[in-house]
Amino acid sequence: MSEAAVEESLAPAAEVGPSAEGRSQWAAAWIELRHKPLFWISAVLIVIFVLMALFPHLFTHTDPRFANLAQAREKPSLHGSIFGRDNQGRDIYARTIYGARASLSVGVLGTLATTVVGLTMGLLAGFFGGWVDSVLQRLGEIFFSIPLLLGGVLFLYKFPTSVDAPLIVQVLKIVLVLALLGWPNIARLMRSAVMQVKPADYVQAARALGARPSRIVLSHIMPNALAPVIVVATINLGVYIAAEATLSFLGIGLQSPAISWGSDISDASGLGLIRAAPNMLLFPSLFLSLTVLAFILLGDAVRDAFDPKLR
Amino acid sequence: MTDIAEDVSGIGRRWEPGPDGLLLDVRDLQVEFRTREGVAKAINGVTFDLYEGQTLAILGESGSGKSVTAQAIMGILDSPPGFVTSGAVEYCGTDLLKLPEAQRRTVRGPEISMIFQDALSALNPVFPVGWQIAEMFRKHRGMNRADSLERAVNLMERVQIPGARQRVKAFPHQFSGGMRQRIMIAMAIALDPAILIADEPTTALDVTVQAQIMQLLADLQDERKMGLILITHDLGVVADVANRIAVMYAGRIVEQADVFDLYANPAHPYTKGLLESIPRLDLKGQELAAIGGLPPNLLAIPPGCPFHPRCRYAQDVCRDGAPPPLLEVGHNRHAACHFAQDVLAEGVRQ
Numbered sequence: 001m002s003e004a005a006v007e008e009s010l011a012p013a014a015e016v017g018p019s020a021e022g023r024s025q026w027a028a029a030w031i032e033l034r035h036k037p038l039f040w041i042s043a044v045l046i047v048i049f050v051l052m053a054l055f056p057h058l059f060t061h062t063d064p065r066f067a068n069l070a071q072a073r074e075k076p077s078l079h080g081s082i083f084g085r086d087n088q089g090r091d092i093y094a095r096t097i098y099g100a101r102a103s104l105s106v107g108v109l110g111t112l113a114t115t116v117v118g119l120t121m122g123l124l125a126g127f128f129g130g131w132v133d134s135v136l137q138r139l140g141e142i143f144f145s146i147p148l149l150l151g152g153v154l155f156l157y158k159f160p161t162s163v164d165a166p167l168i169v170q171v172l173k174i175v176l177v178l179a180l181l182g183w184p185n186i187a188r189l190m191r192s193a194v195m196q197v198k199p200a201d202y203v204q205a206a207r208a209l210g211a212r213p214s215r216i217v218l219s220h221i222m223p224n225a226l227a228p229v230i231v232v233a234t235i236n237l238g239v240y241i242a243a244e245a246t247l248s249f250l251g252i253g254l255q256s257p258a259i260s261w262g263s264d265i266s267d268a269s270g271l272g273l274i275r276a277a278p279n280m281l282l283f284p285s286l287f288l289s290l291t292v293l294a295f296i297l298l299g300d301a302v303r304d305a306f307d308p309k310l311r
Numbered sequence: 312m313t314d315i316a317e318d319v320s321g322i323g324r325r326w327e328p329g330p331d332g333l334l335l336d337v338r339d340l341q342v343e344f345r346t347r348e349g350v351a352k353a354i355n356g357v358t359f360d361l362y363e364g365q366t367l368a369i370l371g372e373s374g375s376g377k378s379v380t381a382q383a384i385m386g387i388l389d390s391p392p393g394f395v396t397s398g399a400v401e402y403c404g405t406d407l408l409k410l411p412e413a414q415r416r417t418v419r420g421p422e423i424s425m426i427f428q429d430a431l432s433a434l435n436p437v438f439p440v441g442w443q444i445a446e447m448f449r450k451h452r453g454m455n456r457a458d459s460l461e462r463a464v465n466l467m468e469r470v471q472i473p474g475a476r477q478r479v480k481a482f483p484h485q486f487s488g489g490m491r492q493r494i495m496i497a498m499a500i501a502l503d504p505a506i507l508i509a510d511e512p513t514t515a516l517d518v519t520v521q522a523q524i525m526q527l528l529a530d531l532q533d534e535r536k537m538g539l540i541l542i543t544h545d546l547g548v549v550a551d552v553a554n555r556i557a558v559m560y561a562g563r564i565v566e567q568a569d570v571f572d573l574y575a576n577p578a579h580p581y582t583k584g585l586l587e588s589i590p591r592l593d594l595k596g597q598e599l600a601a602i603g604g605l606p607p608n609l610l611a612i613p614p615g616c617p618f619h620p621r622c623r624y625a626q627d628v629c630r631d632g633a634p635p636p637l638l639e640v641g642h643n644r645h646a647a648c649h650f651a652q653d654v655l656a657e658g659v660r661q
Contacts, residue, residue, distance in 0.1 A: 026437070201432035207387045208427075209447060209498060210420030219446075223437045 029227075032305040039301040045294035049287075052100035064094040064259055073277040084279040087267065095259055096283045102260035103241050103291060105171050106178075110240035113179035114186055115233045119222075121183060122190020126225075127198065127217055133191070140184030148243060151181045156252040163255045170254050174247060178240050185236070186229055193225035200224070227306040235299035238292040245288050261288040326403040326422055326505065332363035334505055334538045335384070335423075340398035342376070342383050342562075344609075345391060351609040353379045355562040356398070358637070361506065366532060366539040368549035368570070370585070371559035372606050377542045380559070381508045384540075385425055386415050402506075421451055424504035428511040430491035434483035440494045441467070441479030447501040466497040470527060489520035493527065500531055506538040507531075513548055525552050546589060550574060558582050561607050561617035564637060568644035578646035578655050580622045616648070624650045 033039045052059060062081070068089040076084040076092075083092035125136040155177045161170050197203065198221060206220050247253030248262025249269075256263060261284040267273075268280035328334045342354040354376045361367050369377045382388045384400050386407060400407045402423065407415060419425075427433040435443060444466055445459035454462070460479065467475035470493040483491055492512060499507055509528060513521035529552050532539045543549055549556060549570065556573050558566045558581065566579035577583040584602040604621035607613055613620055619629040628649050629635070637647040640655065648654060 201427050201429055202435045204387060205425070205427055205433040205495070205498075206435075208385050208419055208425040210416050210418075210451065212416065215450065219438075220435050224435070 029305040036301050038297050042294040042297035049100050049291050052097055053104040056097045059097045060094045062091045062094040064098040076279050083283045086280045092283050096287050098259045099261040102254050106174050106244035107237045107241040109175045110178035111233050111237045113175050114182035117183040118186025119190050121187040126191040126194025140187050144184040148181050152177045152247050161255050167258045174244055189228050193228055197221050197224045231303040234302050238295035242292050328403050335361040336401040338399045341396045342379055343396055344393050349610045353562050359557050361538040364536045366553045368541045368553035368556045374606055375559040376562040377559050378510055381510050421502040423506040424499040425508040426495045426499045426512050429515045430495040433495055439480045444498050470497045488516050492524055508540045510542045561612055566646045572644055576658055578640045578651045579648045580624050580654055581618050
C-alpha cells in the first residue's frame with residue numbers, strides 16, 4: 001500500500017470528508033503509476049503513435065504513395081524530405097507516419113481479440129471447472145503448442161492475401177491468426193486468477209444474498225481476476241506489432257500498396273540497398289522499435305502498479 | 312431511522328410464517344462431503360426449529376458442522392463435494408431442498424440472509440461499500456441508482472457507521488473490522504429478511520467491538536422480529552443474546568435447551584465440559600478443566616456415541632450401536648446422552 005493509503009486508513013472515521021473518495025485496487029494502481037517516469041514516457045510515446053495512426057495528415061501533407069524515380073534514394077535533408085526517399089522515390093517520412101496505422105491496428109485489434117477470447121475461455125474454465133475446464137484446457141494446449149510466428153507463416157502462406165484487399169481485411173486476417181494462436185496464453189492466466197478468487201468469502205456472500213451465477217461471474221469474480229490479464233495484454237500489444245512487422249517483412253503479412261513498417265523494412269533490406277540507402281531501413285525500424293518498447297514499458301509499469309509486493 | 316423498517320416491510324413478503332410464528336423447521340438434515348479420502352459425514356440428522364423473533368445459537372467446535380448446517384439451509388454448499396443426502400429444510404411450510412435453484416435464489420437475500428465471519432473477505436474489494444449495499448435494492452427491488460444509494464446511506468446510518476453519507480463511496484479496506492461487519496450486516500438486512508443467519512459474526516473482532524456488534528444484532532432483531540440463527544464457538548457471546556441453544560458435536564445436536572437452563576445445568580457431558588472449560592476469575596489458581604482428546608475425524612466417526620472417547624461418563628452402552636437419540640430430558644429441553652439424568656443431577660462445577 002502506498003504511504004498515502006496508510007495515512008488515510010489511520011485517519012479517524014469522523015474526519016473523513018468527501019475528499020476521501022474510496023480507493024480501489026484500480027485507483028491505487030493509478031496513484032502508483034502517476035509517480036513513475038517510465039509510465040509517462042511510454043504513455044507520451046503511445047499517444048503520439050496513436051495520433052499518427054488516427055490522423056497521419058497532422059504530421060505530414062506528403063502523399064506516401066507518390067513516387068518519383070528521379071528522386072530515388074535521396075539522402076535525408078532539411079530542405080527536401082527529412083528522412084530521405086526510398087528506392088522508388090517515395091517520401092520515407094510520410095511512409096513511416098502512415099505505417100503507424102497498420103502496425104497499431106494489428107496490435108490493438110490483436111490484443112482485443114486475444115483478450116476477449118482468452119478472457120471468456122478462462123472465465124468459463126475457471127468458474128465451471130470439471131469437464132468444461134478439461135476440454136478448454138486441452139483445446140488451449142493444442143493452439144499453445146504452435147509457435148506464434150510459425151503458425152502465422154503457415155496460415156498466411158496457405159491463405160495468401162490478395163493485393164487488392166483493403167487494409168482492414170488484410171489487418172483482420174493477421175488479427176485472426178494472432179487471436180487463434182494467442183488466446184490460450186490469456187485463458188490460462190484468467191483461469192488461474194478466477195480459481196483464486198472463486199472460493200473467496202465475498203463470492204459466497206453474494207450467493208448467500210441471492211445473486212445469480214451470471215452476476216457472480218461478471219460483477220464479483222471478473223473484476224477481481226482482471227489485473228494479471230491487463231498486464232499481459234499490454235505487453236502482448238508490443239509483441240503483436242512486432243509479429244505483424246515480421247510477417248510483413250517475410251512478404252506474407254500486409255501487401256503493398258498497404259503501408260506498414262514491416263513491409264517497408266522488408267523493401268529496405270533488398271540486396272545492396274542497406275548500404276546504398278540505410279535511411280530506408282533506419283526510420284521504419286526506429287519507429288517500430290519505439291512503439292514496441294513503449295507498449296512493453298507500459299506493460300511493465302502497469303504490472304508493477306498492480307502488484308502490491310513490488311511497491 | 313425507523314422509516315427504513317416501515318418502508319421495507321411495506322413491500323411485503325411473499326412468504327408467511329405459520330400461525331404460531333414458525334419460520335424454519337429443519338428435520339433430520341444430513342450432509343456429507345465426498346472427498347478423495349472418503350465420505351465425511353459432516354451433518355448427521357440435525358433437527359431444530361426457529362420462530363419469529365427467536366434467537367437460536369448453534370454452538371460447537373470447529374468441524375462440528377455448524378457452518379455446514381448454515382450453508383445447507385442457505386443452499387450455498389459447494390457441491391460437489393458437499394451433498395445434502397436427506398432431511399428437510401422447511402421455510403414457512405415449503406421444503407427449500409425441493410425447490411428448483413431459480414426459485415431458491417429468490418429466498419436467499421429477501422427471505423433468509425446471512426452474514427459471515429470475516430467481513431473483509433466477505434465484501435468485494437473492488438467496489439465501494441455503498442454500491443454493494445445498494446446492489447441489493449437494484450437487483451432484488453429494481454430501484455434506480457440514486458434511490459438505492461440513498462437506501463444504502465440510510466442502512467449504513469442504521470448500523471451506526473459514523474459519517475455514513477461521506478463514506479458511502481469508500482472501499483472495504485478503508486474500514487475497520489467492526490465497521491466492515493456492520494456493513495455486512497447492513498447488506499444482509501437490506502431486504503428485511505425473515506431469518507438472519509450469522510456465522511461467527513464476531514470471531515474476527517476485538518472483544519469490545521464484539522459486544523457492540525452483538526448489541527446491534529439484538530436491536531435489529533427486536534426491531535424487525537427476525538428469526539436469528541447465531542453460529543458460534545464462543546459461549547460468552549451467546550449468553551446475553553440467545554433464547555435457545557443447540558450444542559453440536561460431530562454433526563449432531565447433542566443438547567438443545569433454553570439458554571438459562573443450559574447454562575445453569577447442562578444435560579450433556581460435552582456441554583458440561585464446555586462450560587467448565589471457561590476460565591473464571593473466582594477459580595483463579597485452580598487447574599482449568601479442559602475436555603481431553605480431540606474432536607473425531609469426520610471420515611471415521613467412532614461407533615456409538617461420537618463423544619464417548621472423550622467422555623468420563625462413558626460406559627459400554629456408549630461404545631457400540633447407534634448414537635443415543637436426542638430425547639426430552641426436562642421441560643422444553645433435549646439431550647442425546649444415555650446418562651443425561653446423571654449429568655443433570657451432578658450439575659456444573661460452581
